[in-house]
Amino acid sequence: MANVVRDPRVHPEAIIPKLATNTIGKFTEEQVAFVYGSVWKQRYFTKVGDDYFPLPVQWDVGTQKWLPYKVPSDGVDWWRKYYPADNMKRPTGPTCDGCHSVDYNINSKQVAEWNVGCEACHGPGSEHVAHPTRSNILNPGRMDSKAANDTCIRCHSQGRPLTSPIEGRYYDWPVGYHVGLRLQDFWKLEDCGLGQTTFYYFPDCTAHKNRMQGNDFAQSVMYGHGIMCSSCHDVHGTENRAQLRAGEPPLPGGNHLCLECHGSSSPNGPHTATLEEHTHHRAGGSGSDCMACHMPKIETEGVPGAYVHAHTLRFIAPAMTDQFKIPNPCTTCHAEKSTAWAKEAMSHWPEWSAWKIR
Ligand code: HEC
Ligand code: HEC
Ligand code: HEC
Ligand code: HEC
Numbered sequence: 001m002a003n004v005v006r007d008p009r010v011h012p013e014a015i016i017p018k019l020a021t022n023t024i025g026k027f028t029e030e031q032v033a034f035v036y037g038s039v040w041k042q043r044y045f046t047k048v049g050d051d052y053f054p055l056p057v058q059w060d061v062g063t064q065k066w067l068p069y070k071v072p073s074d075g076v077d078w079w080r081k082y083y084p085a086d087n088m089k090r091p092t093g094p095t096c097d098g099c100h101s102v103d104y105n106i107n108s109k110q111v112a113e114w115n116v117g118c119e120a121c122h123g124p125g126s127e128h129v130a131h132p133t134r135s136n137i138l139n140p141g142r143m144d145s146k147a148a149n150d151t152c153i154r155c156h157s158q159g160r161p162l163t164s165p166i167e168g169r170y171y172d173w174p175v176g177y178h179v180g181l182r183l184q185d186f187w188k189l190e191d192c193g194l195g196q197t198t199f200y201y202f203p204d205c206t207a208h209k210n211r212m213q214g215n216d217f218a219q220s221v222m223y224g225h226g227i228m229c230s231s232c233h234d235v236h237g238t239e240n241r242a243q244l245r246a247g248e249p250p251l252p253g254g255n256h257l258c259l260e261c262h263g264s265s266s267p268n269g270p271h272t273a274t275l276e277e278h279t280h281h282r283a284g285g286s287g288s289d290c291m292a293c294h295m296p297k298i299e300t301e302g303v304p305g306a307y308v309h310a311h312t313l314r315f316i317a318p319a320m321t322d323q324f325k326i327p328n329p330c331t332t333c334h335a336e337k338s339t340a341w342a343k344e345a346m347s348h349w350p351e352w353s354a355w356k357i358r
């Protein structure tokens with residue numbers, strides 16, 4: 001999580017594409033104060049006065065193409081209508097920097113550090129570095145599960161400050177929140193209108209855009225049972241994809257992680273003697289991958305074809321596709337089949353009720 005934002009003067013290799021291949025909106029390396037991103041998309045920022053502004057082109061990492069980076073002002077993020085469509089009139093301080101730095105100060109526009117440094121999750125650390133004890137550092141690992149999850153949700157969610165604007169500016173991040181405080185005193189998650197498709201949500205309130213793991217996970221049964229983001233992810237880094245605590249090929253991410261708490265005799269379910277009896281697919285095949293049915297990749301990253309995993313952990317029934325056009329895992333994987341086929345197949349599963357609609 002340490003290097004989304006990079007300064008090409010310090011890291012000349014940070015700019016992935018050759019700038020000469022950009023035919024959409026030329027800019028030079030000298031204009032780039034910061035590069036944002038390297039996994040899905042890369043965006044470029046230039047400094048004017050003491051603010052940074054996005055240049056109007058982005059690099060799609062997956063397809064290796066230049067795309068325009070210009071956004072209309074409605075049907076998109078709530079704050080866009082308060083800023084002109086021209087990127088050069090939209091400073092990154094209110095719209096980005098609070099989540100891509102430690103302690104962005106809205107008055108001085110200075111940061112303690114770019115990117116998600118230790119202090120973003122552990123609070124101020126200089127005392128602790130001088131005299132390391134447990135009592136002079138914050139540790140989400142010793143907080144109750146809600147407060148611990150808040151340390152992640154403050155960045156991994158779509159929401160807005162309780163009051164807007166703040167000193168004339170519209171912020172897309174929880175101004176004033178620090179680890180140890182209550183996020184709900186600073187931030188509210190985007191409302192979901194059940195039954196409606198919006199920019200942020202599918203009609204069942206599953207997120208359909210990226211960076212909404214918090215909005216999703218807070219709806220899950222697991223969240224209610226005290227499970228934390230850090231139950232599954234170790235943000236200090238692991239060998240596995242998405243810093244999962246456990247992962248085992250060939251099932252991406254690995255059922256291994258889920259089975260630590262969902263083994264066949266676990267009170268947490270699924271309440272079947274074997275994995276096959278629960279999934280109705282061959283053990284070890286892709287149809288027995290917990291993630292395929294409970295965390296489908298249906299949330300867009302904002303560049304064509306790139307999706308991230310839903311975090312509600314809900315199984316989205318084929319009937320939901322019929323009613324609300326939400327993709328269901330069965331016919332996503334069995335792309336040539338219909339929802340009627342999937343419903344018929346599930347009607348033979350002894351534990352599945354034919355009357356269940358979601
Ligand atoms: C994105 C949030 C985040 C960042 C950034 C982060 N940590 Fe943590 N840290 C956590 C969480 C959550 C826990 C408790 C769960 C766990 O151990 O993963 C934790 C636990 C720890 C612990 C274990 C404390 C104990 O109880 O034994 C140490 C040590 C630690 N972090 C050091 C660091 C250092 C050093 C950095 C910077 C290099 C850092 N952390 C960056 C979230 C973070
Ligand atoms: C200050 C904002 C911030 C906080 C707090 C934060 N994150 Fe992140 N997180 C980010 C950003 C930005 C990225 C993108 C990093 C990248 O692409 O390199 C990210 C990426 C991730 C990833 C994906 C990494 C990968 O390799 O694909 C995971 C998983 C993650 N964060 C989990 C957590 C968890 C769990 C917590 C709480 C313990 C947390 N984050 C707290 C901002 C934050
Ligand atoms: C509320 C916090 C928040 C705000 C505001 C925010 N980001 Fe992020 N950003 C994240 C998190 C968390 C991730 C990683 C998880 C994800 O992408 O789902 C991320 C990921 C990214 C990535 C993808 C990284 C990669 O390597 O592909 C880019 C690029 C990025 N952000 C740029 C921006 C820009 C530009 C803005 C302002 C227009 C912005 N972000 C605003 C939290 C935020
Ligand atoms: C029950 C386990 C579990 C919990 C709890 C969990 N995640 Fe994840 N997360 C996963 C799995 C599995 C993946 C997919 C990994 C892969 O790509 O194979 C993932 C992926 C991600 C990614 C990378 C984007 C993607 O979807 O591929 C981010 C960022 C992330 N999680 C953040 C979070 C945050 C923040 C929380 C808490 C609000 C959280 N996760 C809670 C299991 C979990």
Ligand code: HEC
Nearest residue numbers: 221222225227231257258260261267268290291294313314
């Ligand atoms: C740290 C332990 C832990 C891990 C790891 C874990 N779970 Fe859970 N899970 C739980 C608990 C506890 C419950 C609540 C059980 C109950 O209802 O009593 C639960 C409930 C669930 C439910 C039922 C929720 C519902 O909406 O009906 C599903 C589905 C689920 N988990 C899937 C997964 C998947 C998929 C993974 C792996 C990505 C996973 N879990 C990893 C502990 C865990």
Ligand code: HEC
Nearest residue numbers: 255258259262268269270271279287288289290293315358
């Ligand atoms: C082929 C699809 C599929 C796969 C793969 C799958 N599940 Fe499920 N799971 C379901 C369905 C369908 C339900 C019932 C959902 C409902 O009632 O809303 C369910 C329900 C659950 C529940 C809650 C019900 C109970 O019995 O307590 C848990 C827990 C669960 N699954 C865990 C897992 C785990 C762990 C894995 C991976 C080992 C997994 N599932 C793989 C389809 C799947």
Ligand code: HEC
Nearest residue numbers: 280281282285286287289292293329330333334342345346
């Ligand atoms: C990630 C991919 C994946 C998902 C999700 C998935 N399946 Fe499958 N399915 C398979 C594979 C692979 C097979 C081949 C046999 C096996 O591996 O068990 C299969 C076989 C089947 C078969 C028997 C063969 C056939 O084509 O008639 C049925 C019926 C079936 N799946 C129904 C479903 C239903 C219903 C769901 C949703 C609850 C579902 N599948 C979800 C991959 C998937």
